[in-house]
Each structure stands twice: as structure tokens, then as C-alpha cells.
Amino acid sequence: MTPNNHDHLRAIVTSLLEQPKGIFAIDESIESCNKRFALLGIPETVEKRRDYRELLVTVPEIEQYVSGYIMHDETIRQSTTDGWRFADVLHDKGIHIGIKVDTGLMPFADSSIEQITNGLDGLGDRLIEYRDVFGASFTKWRALIHIGENIPTDACLLENANRLAQYAKIVQEHDMVPIIEPEVLMTGNHTIQQCYDVTARNLKILMTALHEHGVYLGGVILKTSMVIDGSECSVQSDIDTVAHMTMKCLQEYVSPDIGGIVFLSGGQDTNESAQHLNRMSQLYPNLSWELTFSYGRGIQDSALHHFAKYPEDRAGIQDLVMVWARADSLASIGKLPE
Numbered sequence: 545m546t547p548n549n550h551d552h553l554r555a556i557v558t559s560l561l562e563q564p565k566g567i568f569a570i571d572e573s574i575e576s577c578n579k580r581f582a583l584l585g586i587p588e589t590v591e592k593r594r595d596y597r598e599l600l601v602t603v604p605e606i607e608q609y610v611s612g613y614i615m616h617d618e619t620i621r622q623s624t625t626d627g628w629r630f631a632d633v634l635h636d637k638g639i640h641i642g643i644k645v646d647t648g649l650m651p652f653a654d655s656s657i658e659q660i661t662n663g664l665d666g667l668g669d670r671l672i673e674y675r676d677v678f679g680a681s682f683t684k685w686r687a688l689i690h691i692g693e694n695i696p697t698d699a700c701l702l703e704n705a706n707r708l709a710q711y712a713k714i715v716q717e718h719d720m721v722p723i724i725e726p727e728v729l730m731t732g733n734h735t736i737q738q739c740y741d742v743t744a745r746n747l748k749i750l751m752t753a754l755h756e757h758g759v760y761l762g763g764v765i766l767k768t769s770m771v772i773d774g775s776e777c778s779v780q781s782d783i784d785t786v787a788h789m790t791m792k793c794l795q796e797y798v799s800p801d802i803g804g805i806v807f808l809s810g811g812q813d814t815n816e817s818a819q820h821l822n823r824m825s826q827l828y829p830n831l832s833w834e835l836t837f838s839y840g841r842g843i844q845d846s847a848l849h850h851f852a853k854y855p856e857d858r859a860g861i862q863d864l865v866m867v868w869a870r871a872d873s874l875a876s877i878g879k880l881p882e
């Protein structure tokens with residue numbers, strides 16, 4: 545790492561986490577985007593994905609609530625129907641351009657469930673292109689952690705943590721800010737306590753790996769899942785419990801030196817993910833780090849449903865994006881009406 549790029553990294557982090565803003569994730573892989581399109585009967589074509597992303601990128605005034613967009617490789621190369629590169633549209637609004645740089649998942653060892661994330665090969669060259677050709681200032685890498693019988697194993701957590709740390713180090717060496725996203729999946733019937741235990745174990749291992757790889761913590765954003773019951777758990781905890789358990793876990797296991805923390809929505813509905821963030825902001829106003837959202841589905845869900853039914857209603861689709869971006873922005877400062 546250039547020893548003197550800490551101020552540069554810190555400035556990007558500060559600008560991304562400036563209140564009352566958060567980060568908009570529109571970086572679903574082609575497969576994930578197609579899956580969501582297929583469920584709603586939207587054609588799974590490159591042009592439909594471009595058309596939909598054009599709507600997301602061109603929402604008027606969204607820069608009041610959103611400081612950065614995370615894009616997929618396909619999207620960062622696309623343009624509006626008028627021929628403006630998406631990257632330039634965002635740049636013009638003063639929005640940071642982020643890029644997902646992991647290249648997907650593969651099975652861990654001989655496990656039929658556990659997975660590790662690929663993408664370190666050729667990462668440096670790809671970063672140079674994203675930074676110099678598209679003006680990207682931050683990146684994202686997602687590791688997926690499954691809760692189940694005897695999983696996650698320490699070995700899988702460690703492999704994912706080492707890859708996240710190696711990725712973060714390389715990104716910082718290229719003067720960009722890495723978002724590290726170890727997502728503990730909501731899928732399953734586990735309890736909130738099991739989620740707490742797994743999240744805690746994982747964060748402990750991850751913090752050690754970041755330290756061992758010499759990653760500059762002030763120039764990293766942690767993107768985490770909340771501590772929450774599995775989606776098939778028979779008991780679902782209330783908002784206060786989720787807020788308290790999530791904050792207890794983060795305060796205990798995340799270094800106070802990390803640049804900031806953002807949440808993924810992870811399959812919670814739009815209202816739930818906003819209310820949870822709102823309660824955390826209200827109950828924990830004086831944290832060591834800024835806390836905000838980096839939602840994908842948490843912002844897009846209603847807009848995507850509207851796009852499926854009324855693709856010609858451009859303003860209506862964009863209004864729905866604004867409704868949830870604004871709600872999440874209010875939630876990030878604890879001002880969302882309940």
C-alpha cells in the first residue's frame with residue numbers, strides 16, 4: 545500500500561457515510577437479477593437488465609439520500625438510451641461509483657452447503673480498469689455464511705476471512721475503499737441466538753485476518769447482516785431485540801477503528817429493514833463508527849414489482865425507489881416514523 549494513501553481512503557469512507565446517506569446496491573449478478581426477473585415474469589435479457597438499471601441510476605434527486613451505488617461488471621459498462629454511461633450519470637450527481645469485484649461462489653472443500661468466494665485472480669488489473677476508465681472509488685466482495693447442522697465450520701470461516709482480507713489489501717493498494725461483506729444468510733430455521741453466535745465467531749476471525757494481512761481498518765467499510773432469526777424460525781423477534789442483539793455483537797467484535805458499518809437487507813422486507821436500522825440509530829446514537837444502509841432489495845423491491853407490471857410507468861417506478869431510499873435515509877438518523 546502506498547503508505548500515504550490513508551487520508552485518501554479515509555476521505556472516500558467519510559463521503560460515503562455522510563449523514564443522512566447510505567449506499568444503494570444494484571450489483572446483483574446476472575444470475576441473481578435473472579432469477580428475480582423470472583419470478584415476476586420479466587424477460588431475462590441483457591436489454592431488460594439495462595433498462596431496469598437505467599431507471600435505478602437516473603432517479604431524480606436520489607443523491608439526497610444515496611452517496612454511492614454498487615454496480616456489477618455488466619452494469620458499469622452500460623449506458624442510458626441517450627448514450628450516457630451509467631458511471632457518468634452517477635458521477636454528475638456527485639455519487640460514488642462502486643463495483644462488485646468477487647466473481648462468485650464455489651463449494652468449500654467437500655461440503656455440499658458451505659461456500660467460499662472467488663475473485664482474487666487478476667483482481668489488480670480489473671481494479672485499474674474500474675478506477676481509471678469508470679471512475680470507481682470503492683468495491684465490494686461478498687462471502688456467504690450458511691447456518692445449519694455443524695456449520696459454519698471454523699475452517700470455512702477462516703478461508704472466507706483470509707480471502708476478504710487479501711481482497712481488501714489489494715483494493716487499498718489501488719487507492720480504493722473495500723467493502724467487506726460477510727453475509728450470514730437468513731435462510732433456515734435457526735434462532736436469533738444462533739445467528740448471534742455465528743456472527744460473533746465470524747467477526748472475531750475476520751478481524752484477526754484483517755489485522756494479519758495489514759489492512760488499514762480506517763479505510764474499510766464492513767457490510768454486515770443483522771443479527772436476526774432465520775426466515776423459517778417459528779419465533780420472530782421484535783424490532784428492539786434485533787436492534788439490541790445486532791449492536792451488542794458489533795460493539796463487542798468489530799474494532800472501533802473500522803471506517804464504518806453498513807447493513808445489507810438480506811431478504812427482510814423493505815419496511816422491516818428500514819425499521820431495524822431506525823431503531824439501532826435511535827438506541828445507539830454514539831457509536832465509534834457511522835452506521836447506515838447498503839440495501840439492494842430493501843430499496844428495490846416495490847420498484848421491481850411495479851416495473852414488472854407497468855414497465856412504461858417510468859416516473860412511478862422511480863418514485864418507489866425514492867420512497868424507500870428516503871425511508872432508509874431517515875432510518876439512518878433514527879427519524880423514520882414507526
Ligand code: 13P
Nearest residue numbers: 569808809810839840841
Ligand atoms: P440485499 O440488501 O438485497 O441483501 O442486497 C445487498 C447486496 O449487496 C446485493 O448484492
